[in-house]
Amino acid sequence: xxxxxxxxxxxxxxxxxxxAGLKVVGKGDAMSLDPSGFPPAMRAAYDIMRVKCxxxxxxxxxxxxxxxxxxxxxxxxxxxxxxxxxxxxxxxKPDSNMSKQEVKTVVDLMNxxxxxxxx
Amino acid sequence: MxxxxxxxxxxxxAVVLTVIWSDRAEAIPAFSRQYKTECSTCHTIxxxxxxxxxxxxxxxxxxxxxxxxxxxPEAPAGAGKGGPEGKDESGRPGERxxxxxxxxxxxGIPELVPISLTATQNLSYDAHPVNGDELDLSTRALVLxxxxxxxxxxxxxxxxxxxxEGRFDPSSSNTPLNNSTNIGxxxxxxxxxxxxxxxxKAGRFKPKLSLxxxxxxxxxxxxxxxxxxxxxxxxxxxxxxxxxxxxxxxGSRLFAAGGVVNRKGQNTKEGYGHLSYKFGGADFxxxxxxxxxxxxxxxxxxSATVGAYGYYGRNAVNDIGNYYYRTGADLDLLYQxxxxxxxxxxxxxxxxxxxxxxxTLHSFVLASEVEYLFGSQVIGAFRYxxxxxxxxxxxxxxxxxxxxPLQNTRLVLEYQYEAGPxxxxxxxxxxxxxxx
Numbered sequence: 001x002x003x004x005x006x007x008x009x010x011x012x013x014x015x016x017x018x019x020a021g022l023k024v025v026g027k028g029d030a031m032s033l034d035p036s037g038f039p040p041a042m043r044a045a046y047d048i049m050r051v052k053c054x055x056x057x058x059x060x061x062x063x064x065x066x067x068x069x070x071x072x073x074x075x076x077x078x079x080x081x082x083x084x085x086x087x088x089x090x091x092x093k094p095d096s097n098m099s100k101q102e103v104k105t106v107v108d109l110m111n112x113x114x115x116x117x118x119x
Numbered sequence: 120m121x122x123x124x125x126x127x128x129x130x131x132x133a134v135v136l137t138v139i140w141s142d143r144a145e146a147i148p149a150f151s152r153q154y155k156t157e158c159s160t161c162h163t164i165x166x167x168x169x170x171x172x173x174x175x176x177x178x179x180x181x182x183x184x185x186x187x188x189x190x191x192p193e194a195p196a197g198a199g200k201g202g203p204e205g206k207d208e209s210g211r212p213g214e215r216x217x218x219x220x221x222x223x224x225x226x227g228i229p230e231l232v233p234i235s236l237t238a239t240q241n242l243s244y245d246a247h248p249v250n251g252d253e254l255d256l257s258t259r260a261l262v263l264x265x266x267x268x269x270x271x272x273x274x275x276x277x278x279x280x281x282x283x284e285g286r287f288d289p290s291s292s293n294t295p296l297n298n299s300t301n302i303g304x305x306x307x308x309x310x311x312x313x314x315x316x317x318x319x320k321a322g323r324f325k326p327k328l329s330l331x332x333x334x335x336x337x338x339x340x341x342x343x344x345x346x347x348x349x350x351x352x353x354x355x356x357x358x359x360x361x362x363x364x365x366x367x368x369x370g371s372r373l374f375a376a377g378g379v380v381n382r383k384g385q386n387t388k389e390g391y392g393h394l395s396y397k398f399g400g401a402d403f404x405x406x407x408x409x410x411x412x413x414x415x416x417x418x419x420x421x422s423a424t425v426g427a428y429g430y431y432g433r434n435a436v437n438d439i440g441n442y443y444y445r446t447g448a449d450l451d452l453l454y455q456x457x458x459x460x461x462x463x464x465x466x467x468x469x470x471x472x473x474x475x476x477x478x479t480l481h482s483f484v485l486a487s488e489v490e491y492l493f494g495s496q497v498i499g500a501f502r503y504x505x506x507x508x509x510x511x512x513x514x515x516x517x518x519x520x521x522x523x524p525l526q527n528t529r530l531v532l533e534y535q536y537e538a539g540p541x542x543x544x545x546x547x548x549x550x551x552x553x554x555x
Contacts, residue, residue, distance in 0.1 A: 056157065056159065057157065072155070073154055073155060073156045073160075074182045074183075075182070084407075085406070087412075088407040088408065088409075089171075089401070089407055091410065092400070092401075092407075092410075092419070092420060094455055094456045094492050094495075095456075095494060095495035100412050100413075100415070100419075101412075104412040107412070
């Protein structure tokens, strides 16, 4: 019994935080997702997100929104309607340098991540 | 060394010093601190507002999306409860307290005292100065400001000028004296009074007339229609006044405001009204337009806001009154990185010089400004102004470059060519402003 408890304690100590199907790595400003388990298309989309979105804010904001279901700044629900609205906002943000296709890809990724987080 | 090379040496030094200094700056003003977001959420280059900043302002300093005070939609099914801005642990429906302790939240007190400081340092060069001082490097102003909301039920905003450059007396000081300290604005907004869309504002504020406050741009100088005066009357479209205002977003794209101004020492009240409507872009509630990601439309990026206003008032000196009115219209056009502003105002003053024999003056002032955002740190702008204030016609041509090495720091290089009724003035200005 004692060795089992020790084993569980050690397991907990070295476990990476997970939200259902998502694997969150790092903390604070360094927080991001581990895309190794994503389908290839979503992995490619994550590469776009990782480069474009961090131009203005850290990935922590996105990860918190996806894993909690609440947009961290506005406190509003972060659902499929919100991902489309944020995508539109970033498309129209003059200095975002995101094309429509890139925004669409990232919105699809966020919808996929929301579904994974809910599992 | 010639005066020209001295000027450019100082200009270069100022730029270099700004860049070196700004690397050490770790400053964020009050709203950023409260909402844990960056200045660019609401500003292009501060203090110029983008459309989300406009929505935040119209929503009395509460993030948009909450339809009534203290209410917000329920979290979606499956949403976690944690996170820095998670739901109220007490489980009270309709209000969110985030990570604030219950006592502070129940008291309606902001967790942090939301105070900011804004400092302005200007360098100006005038080849033909009145006082013989061609190059002037002065600390122009230090302004304290505070703003926020009490449990989303009331918004507040305060500006207090701690220093503005005053008279220079070499016998008493090496630097110019403080002109005066004063409250610029101090008001409270009861949001969605009686559970209606109407916000009630009381205190000292700038009556909602033009689409923009005079400070809502990246240039050193303000748009002439907002700041011009007639005769000795101190009234401007952008003047702070003591009064009451009701305003509301009707639907999501129409904004209406009206109010009464109480001028000290006279019974006659002053009144004003404003209407504006926005076509395209995010609406006044901050909601994004519906965009088809698979096809292109000019409305994906285009927005146009039109506004009209009127003000009727009376001011007096030694009981000699001046009755005046202003009517104006504005247009704000935005397409991707390009912004165009048009502003015009017409006015009449019955006795603006407060003379025993009345002398009526009519005024007509126009401004047009085009600006373009390069990258995310530089805005180039050009403005043309026509000002007939009853005393003569003045035309101004003002090219400007604004640079924000950090979101809280702005360096502006502005050239003003002013052809007035009696003379032509050419002034170069380098303004450095930072907030913390």
